[in-house]
Amino acid sequence: MSFRVVVLASGAGTLAGALMTAAAEADYPADVVALGADRPAKALEVARGHGVATFTVNPSDFASRAKWDQGMAAAVAVFRPDLVVSAGFMRILGPGYLDRFGDRTINTHPSLLPAFPGAHAVRDVLEAGLEVTGCTIHRVDSGVDTGPVLSQHQVAVIPGDTQDTLHERIKVAERRLLTQTVAQLALGELV
Numbered sequence: 001m002s003f004r005v006v007v008l009a010s011g012a013g014t015l016a017g018a019l020m021t022a023a024a025e026a027d028y029p030a031d032v033v034a035l036g037a038d039r040p041a042k043a044l045e046v047a048r049g050h051g052v053a054t055f056t057v058n059p060s061d062f063a064s065r066a067k068w069d070q071g072m073a074a075a076v077a078v079f080r081p082d083l084v085v086s087a088g089f090m091r092i093l094g095p096g097y098l099d100r101f102g103d104r105t106i107n108t109h110p111s112l113l114p115a116f117p118g119a120h121a122v123r124d125v126l127e128a129g130l131e132v133t134g135c136t137i138h139r140v141d142s143g144v145d146t147g148p149v150l151s152q153h154q155v156a157v158i159p160g161d162t163q164d165t166l167h168e169r170i171k172v173a174e175r176r177l178l179t180q181t182v183a184q185l186a187l188g189e190l191v
Contacts, residue, residue: 013043
């Protein structure tokens with residue numbers, strides 16, 4: 001029985017792609033079985049290119065936020081995941097989702113949490129003038145980037161960095177950290 005992973009993404013799918021590439025290796029202990037999005041996104045094309053099933057749960061198709069959360073949970077449930085990875089998924093998952101999958105959902109974040117939660121972490125790090133930032137993999141809870149931290153990796157802030165240059169270096173570290181963390185979870189080395 002394989003360790004089944006569903007990825008949620010909203011953007012380009014670079015994190016998802018890295019995880020799918022790792023999962024294609026014979027010795028990787030997890031399989032990416034589906035990728036879900038909340039809108040049309042390049043991540044869906046990335047998944048299809050890896051032969052991974054895709055689905056979209058667009059909030060505009062639901063009467064309320066609560067109904068969308070339930071719809072996302074139902075769409076994820078179809079794939080019977082052992083783990084759900086929010087990888088560049090730009091939506092907060094609410095109670096209707098968390099009640100079913102909160103204990104099995106992790107998120108990637110481009111800062112060393114608990115510092116700089118939220119959607120503008122890279123900008124906020126630069127504005128704070130820090131010399132070191134990084135990335136975090138954490139469990140999803142009902143807060144914004146407040147769940148228990150599973151793993152982190154530091155990334156230096158280089159003089160002259162812009163949001164784009166710093167975020168690109170963080171994404172490189174994030175891809176490596178995500179594939180390592182998912183493997184550790186699949187093998188039971190991380191709880």
